[in-house]
Amino acid sequence: MTLDTLKGKFESHRNMEQAGPMQKYMRDLFPFLGIKTPQRNEIMKAYYRESGILKDGFQTEFIISLWNEPEREYQYAAMDYIGRSLKKLTKKDFSLMERLITTKSWWDTVDMLAQKPVGHIAEYHPGVIAEKIDGWSAGDNLWLRRTAILFQLKYKEKTNEALLYEYIVRNAGSNEFFIQKAIGWALREYSKTNPDSVRAFIDAHTLSNLSVREGSKYL
Numbered sequence: 505m506t507l508d509t510l511k512g513k514f515e516s517h518r519n520m521e522q523a524g525p526m527q528k529y530m531r532d533l534f535p536f537l538g539i540k541t542p543q544r545n546e547i548m549k550a551y552y553r554e555s556g557i558l559k560d561g562f563q564t565e566f567i568i569s570l571w572n573e574p575e576r577e578y579q580y581a582a583m584d585y586i587g588r589s590l591k592k593l594t595k596k597d598f599s600l601m602e603r604l605i606t607t608k609s610w611w612d613t614v615d616m617l618a619q620k621p622v623g624h625i626a627e628y629h630p631g632v633i634a635e636k637i638d639g640w641s642a643g644d645n646l647w648l649r650r651t652a653i654l655f656q657l658k659y660k661e662k663t664n665e666a667l668l669y670e671y672i673v674r675n676a677g678s679n680e681f682f683i684q685k686a687i688g689w690a691l692r693e694y695s696k697t698n699p700d701s702v703r704a705f706i707d708a709h710t711l712s713n714l715s716v717r718e719g720s721k722y723l
Contacts, residue, residue, distance in 0.1 A: 507569045509555065513547050514539060514577060526576075533610055534576040544577055548584050557585075562592040564600055571604060579608060583616050593621055595629040598636065602648070609647040611682065618651040619658055626655055627662070641671040646680055653686040660697045668694060669705055676711050687711060688718020695722045 514537055523538030530536075539547070552558050557566070563585070570582035582604075601621045605614055626632050641652035652671050656663050668690060675683050695702040703723050706716055 507566065510547075510551050510581065511573070511578075513551060514575075514581075517543060517547065530576065530610065530612065534579075534608065535574050537575045537577045539577050541580075544580060545584075548581060552588075558588055562589055562597065564597070567600065567604070571607060576612075579613055583613060586621050587616070590620060590624045593625055595625060595632060597621070598625050598629070598632050601625070602636065605647050605651055606645055614647045614650060615654065618654040622651055623655045623658060627659070633667070642674050646682060649675055649678075650682050650686045653683070653690050657690060657693050663694055663697065665694070665698070665701060672705075672711075673709065676709060676715070681714070684712040684714040685718065687715040691715070691719030692721050695719065699723055 517537070517539050519538035521538065522540060523536040526536040526538060526540075527534065557563060567582045567585065570578045570585075573579075601617055605617050605622075622637075626637060637652050637655060640648035643649060653668075653675060656668055672687050672690065675687060678684065691702050691706065699722065702719065706719055706723075711719070
């Protein structure tokens with residue numbers, strides 16, 4: 505069972521009437537096949553069942569091949585596969601995640617990669633934080649900076665609060681919408697675990713109105 509098999513399944517469900525609005529929603533950054541999420545999920549389930557790929561080791565080349573396809577649904581397929589394969593990830597897979605974050609970048613792929621594979625690898629191999637993520641938080645790439653702010657999003661009680669706040673402070677002066685939004689999202693999510701800390705942090709720091717509004721939603 506090869507990538508061509510999955511491509512055949514996707515192509516058989518191409519729908520140009522749906523592709524136009526989907527492409528427009530993503531600001532015409534990527535072409536689409538016109539396969540909506542519920543249908544794509546069913547296609548992927550059938551592919552997993554028929555191919556048995558989830559029983560094998562982590563398939564790096566499979567992901568890269570999907571990422572190289574022009575239509576956005578193939579990147580979504582790659583993320584679906586990654587999401588189902590988190591327990592197989594090791595530190596050596598971190599460079600692949602960096603490559604995916606910085607290629608065909610937009611929130612629809614970056615946010616999932618930040619929370620799931622990057623968050624998972626950093627939790628079990630925390631050395632990547634000092635080796636990579638710390639540099640991301642102050643680097644030139646918008647999407648890597650967003651990832652640095654968001655990678656602990658699902659950590660809850662395991663959140664390294666000092667690190668989260670440090671990355672937010674580093675980026676607090678940014679005028680980038682996606683950075684301001686990420687700061688607010690990270691604060692909002694952490695406020696579910698430690699509302700007093702988040703409230704005190706917001707009160708003590710100068711943040712954009714967007715970040716404060718988003719971060720204060722549950723306070």
